[in-house]
Amino acid sequence: xxxxxxxxxxxxxxxxxxxxxxxxxxxxxxxxxxxxxxxxxxxxxxxxxxxxxxxxxxxxxxxxxxxxxxxxxxxxxxxxxxxxxxxxxxxxxxxxxxxxxxxxxxxxxxxxxxx
Amino acid sequence: xxxxxxxxxxxxxxxxxxxxxxxxxxxxxxxxxxxxxxxxxxxxxxxxxxxxxxxxxxxxxxxxxxxxxxxxxxxxxxxxxxxxxxxxxxxxxxxxxxxxxxxxxxxxxxxx
Numbered sequence: 081x082x083x084x085x086x087x088x089x090x091x092x093x094x095x096x097x098x099x100x101x102x103x104x105x106x107x108x109x110x111x112x113x114x115x116x117x118x119x120x121x122x123x124x125x126x127x128x129x130x131x132x133x134x135x136x137x138x139x140x141x142x143x144x145x146x147x148x149x150x151x152x153x154x155x156x157x158x159x160x161x162x163x164x165x166x167x168x169x170x171x172x173x174x175x176x177x178x179x180x181x182x183x184x185x186x187x188x189x190x191x192x193x194x195x
Numbered sequence: 196x197x198x199x200x201x202x203x204x205x206x207x208x209x210x211x212x213x214x215x216x217x218x219x220x221x222x223x224x225x226x227x228x229x230x231x232x233x234x235x236x237x238x239x240x241x242x243x244x245x246x247x248x249x250x251x252x253x254x255x256x257x258x259x260x261x262x263x264x265x266x267x268x269x270x271x272x273x274x275x276x277x278x279x280x281x282x283x284x285x286x287x288x289x290x291x292x293x294x295x296x297x298x299x300x301x302x303x304x305x306x307x
Contacts, residue, residue, distance in 0.1 A: 122299035123239070123282070138294075170238060183229070184295060186238035 086187035103171030110176030112154035201298040218283030
């Protein structure tokens with residue numbers, strides 16, 4: 081089975097702290113994504129990556145950065161956490177290339193609270 | 196920004212009922228369509244892909260109308276375990292591996 085693992089299920093941080101959210105997938109997928117999910121707003125794409133060291137901005141990249149140094153790992157970084165970044169963060173991966181079906185496999189999510 | 200619109204519900208139905216969800220999308224170039232299911236406090240998971248000819252998986256039937264840019268999901272003989280939020284998802288541009296756009300979801304609650 082595809083496994084997408086997010087390092088922390090629950091985090092509580094203070095305003096201004098630097099926050100790292102780690103995501104690892106074990107299916108050799110080319111594509112990886114970071115979403116946030118908020119009530120009434122649905123899933124919103126923050127950043128995505130189609131290859132190692134490659135990144136593309138999604139719909140709401142402000143206040144976030146990402147890193148993809150290895151194919152299996154995609155990290156989301158909040159340089160200076162703010163209260164409006166309190167949310168559920170979901171990492172996902174999918175197969176790329178001509179064999180890609182578009183199916184996303186999600187991690188269990190990281191619920192971040194910024195005080 | 197390309198959009199995917201869904202009725203948020205909630206749809207409250209008794210066990211055994213048939214329920215239908217609809218979804219409209221704005222990007223006529225979208226090529227791939229999906230229904231995902233998300234249980235409370237869980238991650239979304241693929242329920243089924245939606246093909247042009249329509250497709251069925253047990254009690255679930257998905258239909259696509261490209262002319263109207265409309266997707267539907269029909270659930271027959273609802274079970275308590277069908278209670279979840281159903282997310283309509285389309286590709287942002289042509290091709291199966293394009294960026295996926297998620298609707299905000301339709302909540303279904305199946306009651307005994």
